Amino acid sequence: MKNLVISVPRLEIHRPPISTAIVAEVIRSTGHLVQALDLNCEFFHYLPNRQSYYSYDEIWDHERQPTFSELKNICKFIKSKCLPRMKSYDRYWISVFGGSATMFTELLCRFIRKYLKNKVIVLGGQGVNDASIVKKEMQFGEAMMKENLCDLYISGEGEHSVVEVLKGEIRGPGINGETPVQIDDIDSLPFPNYSFYNLDSYDYLTKNKEVFIVGSRGCVRRCTYCDVAKYWPKFRYRSGTNIAQEMITHYERHGVNNFYFTDSLINGSMKAFGDMCEILAKYNQDHHANFSWKGQFIFRPKRQLPKDHFALVSAAGGKEFYVGVETGSDKIRWEMDKKFTNEDIDFQLEEFNKHNINVIFLMLIGYVTERIDDHKETLAMFKRWQKYVATGTIKGIDLGQSLRFLEGTPLEKQIKQHDVYFLRSDESRKNYISTNLWQSKKNPDLDVPERIRRRIETHEEAIKYNWPIWRGAQRLNVIKGMMEKYLKFLQGQKEHPKKVVIENLNFFE
Amino acid sequence: MQIKIKVKGTFCNTWPNLVVECNKQILFNGLIENTQTIDIEFTKLIPTGNIFYLGMDNKSFGKNNIWDTRIVNNQIVEDKTIKVLSVELDGVECVELFNNRFHVKVSDKQPSYFPDTVPTDNVMNYNGYFYFNFDLPLYNSLINRKFKKESSDDISYFSNYSKVFHYDDQIKAINDIKKQLKEVDEKFSDKRSAIRNT
Numbered sequence: 001m002k003n004l005v006i007s008v009p010r011l012e013i014h015r016p017p018i019s020t021a022i023v024a025e026v027i028r029s030t031g032h033l034v035q036a037l038d039l040n041c042e043f044f045h046y047l048p049n050r051q052s053y054y055s056y057d058e059i060w061d062h063e064r065q066p067t068f069s070e071l072k073n074i075c076k077f078i079k080s081k082c083l084p085r086m087k088s089y090d091r092y093w094i095s096v097f098g099g100s101a102t103m104f105t106e107l108l109c110r111f112i113r114k115y116l117k118n119k120v121i122v123l124g125g126q127g128v129n130d131a132s133i134v135k136k137e138m139q140f141g142e143a144m145m146k147e148n149l150c151d152l153y154i155s156g157e158g159e160h161s162v163v164e165v166l167k168g169e170i171r172g173p174g175i176n177g178e179t180p181v182q183i184d185d186i187d188s189l190p191f192p193n194y195s196f197y198n199l200d201s202y203d204y205l206t207k208n209k210e211v212f213i214v215g216s217r218g219c220v221r222r223c224t225y226c227d228v229a230k231y232w233p234k235f236r237y238r239s240g241t242n243i244a245q246e247m248i249t250h251y252e253r254h255g256v257n258n259f260y261f262t263d264s265l266i267n268g269s270m271k272a273f274g275d276m277c278e279i280l281a282k283y284n285q286d287h288h289a290n291f292s293w294k295g296q297f298i299f300r301p302k303r304q305l306p307k308d309h310f311a312l313v314s315a316a317g318g319k320e321f322y323v324g325v326e327t328g329s330d331k332i333r334w335e336m337d338k339k340f341t342n343e344d345i346d347f348q349l350e351e352f353n354k355h356n357i358n359v360i361f362l363m364l365i366g367y368v369t370e371r372i373d374d375h376k377e378t379l380a381m382f383k384r385w386q387k388y389v390a391t392g393t394i395k396g397i398d399l400g401q402s403l404r405f406l407e408g409t410p411l412e413k414q415i416k417q418h419d420v421y422f423l424r425s426d427e428s429r430k431n432y433i434s435t436n437l438w439q440s441k442k443n444p445d446l447d448v449p450e451r452i453r454r455r456i457e458t459h460e461e462a463i464k465y466n467w468p469i470w471r472g473a474q475r476l477n478v479i480k481g482m483m484e485k486y487l488k489f490l491q492g493q494k495e496h497p498k499k500v501v502i503e504n505l506n507f508f509e
Numbered sequence: 510m511q512i513k514i515k516v517k518g519t520f521c522n523t524w525p526n527l528v529v530e531c532n533k534q535i536l537f538n539g540l541i542e543n544t545q546t547i548d549i550e551f552t553k554l555i556p557t558g559n560i561f562y563l564g565m566d567n568k569s570f571g572k573n574n575i576w577d578t579r580i581v582n583n584q585i586v587e588d589k590t591i592k593v594l595s596v597e598l599d600g601v602e603c604v605e606l607f608n609n610r611f612h613v614k615v616s617d618k619q620p621s622y623f624p625d626t627v628p629t630d631n632v633m634n635y636n637g638y639f640y641f642n643f644d645l646p647l648y649n650s651l652i653n654r655k656f657k658k659e660s661s662d663d664i665s666y667f668s669n670y671s672k673v674f675h676y677d678d679q680i681k682a683i684n685d686i687k688k689q690l691k692e693v694d695e696k697f698s699d700k701r702s703a704i705r706n707t
Binding site: 423453 | 652
C-alpha cells in the first residue's frame with residue numbers, strides 16, 4: 001500500500017510542516033512506501049502572489065464565507081493540482097492542524113471520495129477534536145467519519161497510533177475517538193524527516209532556511225489559565241543531547257541552521273536545556289554553523305539561574321524567546337502560578353540585552369483577581385522597560401484577547417472559588433457560551449466593560465511608549481467582538497436578570 | 510541625557526582629536542589615546558531636531574609637509590584614525606544611526622573633488638563627522654529611527670513584524686471600542702449594575 005502524507009491549508013508558509021515530516025518518517029521507518037505532499041505550499045505557489053494567498057486566511061479561520069470565485073478557485077486547485085498528484089497512492093494521511101485546516105480538509109475529502117475510488121483516508125492532528133467549555137457540537141473527526149469522508153481518525157500523539165493503523169488496527173488508544181495515551185519516552189521517537197519536502201519552496205522569513213523542532217511535549221508549569229495540560233497531562237522532554245543531535249542532523253543534511261521550537265517552554269527542563277546549549281555552543285564554535293533558534297521560554301527566578309547562563313544560551317544560538325509575562329503585577333503573576341517577579345524580569349532583560357537575545361512579551365489583561373492597583377502596575381511596566389524596546393531586546397508584545405475560561409484549565413476548577421458566572425449572548429447558536437463574557441462576584445468591579453476598558457487602556461499605554469505591538473489590530477478586533485456580544489446581551493436583558501444553571505455553571509440570560 | 514561614548518584612536522605623529530557636539534554645544538574636545546570611554550551628561554535638549562555630532566579635526570594632509578598617514582611599500586604602517594565602538598544615549602546603543610556614512614571636511618592638500626560623504630564601518634579616516642538627529646521623548650524617537658519599517662502585507666500575520674510601530678488601525682479600533690463603552694455607560698448602566706449586583 002502506497003502512503004501519502006498530506007498537509008493542507010492553512011499552515012504558516014514560512015517553514016515546512018513538522019507534523020507530516022514526523023508521520024512520514026514513522027511510516028518510512030516501519031518499511032512502508034511513503035511520500036509527503038504539502039498542499040499548503042502548493043496552494044501558495046498556485047496563487048499569483050502572496051497577497052492573494054493571505055486573502056484566504058479569513059476563509060480558513062471561518063471569519064467569512066468564500067466568494068463564488070474563491071470557492072471555484074479552491075475546487076479547481078484540488079481537481080487540477082492535488083488529485084493528479086494523489087491518484088497513484090492508496091492511503092492518505094491528512095494532517096488537520098487545528099480549526100483553520102478543517103474547511104480545506106472537508107473539501108479535499110469530498111473530492112477524493114468522488115474522483116478517487118477505493119482510497120483510505122486517515123485524519124489526524126489537533127483539528128480532529130476541537131472543543132470548548134460548553135460547546136456540545138460533534139468533533140470534526142467524528143463528524144467526518146459519520147459523513148463517510150474519512151475511514152479513520154487519530155487524536156493525540158500520532159507516532160504509536162500510526163504504527164497500529166499500519167498493522168491494520170482500527171481500534172486502540174487515539175484511534176476513532178478512543179482516549180489517546182501519552183508517549184513517555186520521546187527520545188526514542190524518530191526525527192522529523194524533511195527530505196520529503198523541497199525545502200527551497202518555502203517562503204522563509206530570512207534568507208536562511210528554518211524548520212520546526214519539538215524539544216518537549218506538555219508543560220512543566222500549571223499556569224491557571226492554560227489548557228496545555230488538557231492535551232498533554234504529563235510534561236515529557238527530550239534529552240539535550242538528543243535535541244542538539246537533531247538540529248545538527250538537519251544542518252548537516254539540509255544546511256538548515258534556523259529553528260523554531262514548538263514547545264510550550266523550551267527551558268522547561270533546565271538540565272536538558274543546559275545540555276543542549278552546551279553541545280550547540282561547542283558545535284557552533286567548531287563548525288561555524290551559526291545556529292539561530294527561537295521558541296517559548298519562561299523567565300525564572302534569578303536565584304535559579306546558573307552563572308553565565310545567558311552567555312551560553314547566546315553562544316548556542318538562542319535568539320528570540322516568547323515569554324508569558326502576562327501582567328505587571330507580581331501578585332497577579334503569582335496567583336496565575338507563574339513563579340517569577342518584576343525583579344526577575346529586570347535581571348533577565350538586562351542579560352538578554354547584554355547577550356543580544358530578543359524577547360516577545362505575551363500578556364493577559366484582566367485576570368479574574370485583578371484589582372485596579374494591579375492594573376496600574378501593568379500600565380507602569382511600559383515605561384519601566386521601554387529602554388529595552390529601544391535597545392531592540394523587546395521585539396514585540398502581544399496584548400492578547402483578555403482572559404477566557406478554557407476547559408481543562410486549573411482556572412476552570414476555580415470557577416466556584418471565584419464565584420464566576422457567564423453571560424449568554426448569542427441566541428443564534430444554541431448551547432454556545434462565550435467563555436470571555438464572564439464576571440466574578442468576588443471581584444465585581446472587574447465586569448466585562450471594565451475588563452475591556454483596562455485592555456484598551458493598556459493598549460494605549462503601549463502605544464504611548466512606542467512598544468512593538470504584535471498583531472495589535474487583530475487582537476483589538478476580538479475585543480471589539482467581545483464588546484458587541486456584551487452590548488447584544490444588555491440589549492436583550494430584562495429589568496430583572498434571569499439566572500440559570502447549566503452543567504453546574506451559573507449564567508445570566 | 511547620559512551619553513556614553515567608546516572610541517579607539519590610532520596614532521600617527523600625534524593622537525587624533527575627538528569632538529563631540531550636541532545642538533551646537535561642544536561637549537568634548539580632546540585627544541584619544543588607544544581605547545577610551547567618555548561619559549557626558551547633557552540636558553539642553555529640544556523637543557524636536559536635536560543633532561548629535563561626533564568628529565575628528567586634527568588629521569594633517571600635507572600641511573607643513575606633515576601627513577598623518579605613513580605608507581611604506583604601499584602599505585599603511587601608521588594612520589591617525591578614530592573608530593567609534595559605541596555611542597549610548599541613556600543606555601541605548603545608537604551607533605547604527607550613523608548609517609555608516611561619514612561626512613568629510615576636506616582639508617590641506619586633500620583634492621577638492623574628494624567626496625562629501627564616504628561609507629565607512631564607523632571609522633573616521635579623515636577630518637569630518639558622523640551625525641544623527643533625534644527628538645523627545647528620546648526612547649520613542651530612537652525606537653522609530655532604529656526599528657520602524659515600512660509596513661508590508663507580504664508576510665503571514667502570525668509573523669509579520671513589519672506591522673509593529675504602525676498604530677493607525679489600532680487607534681481607530683480603540684476609538685470604536687470607546688464609543689461602544691460610552692454606549693454602555695449612557696444606555697445600559699442600570700442593567701450593567703443590576704447584573705453585577707445580583
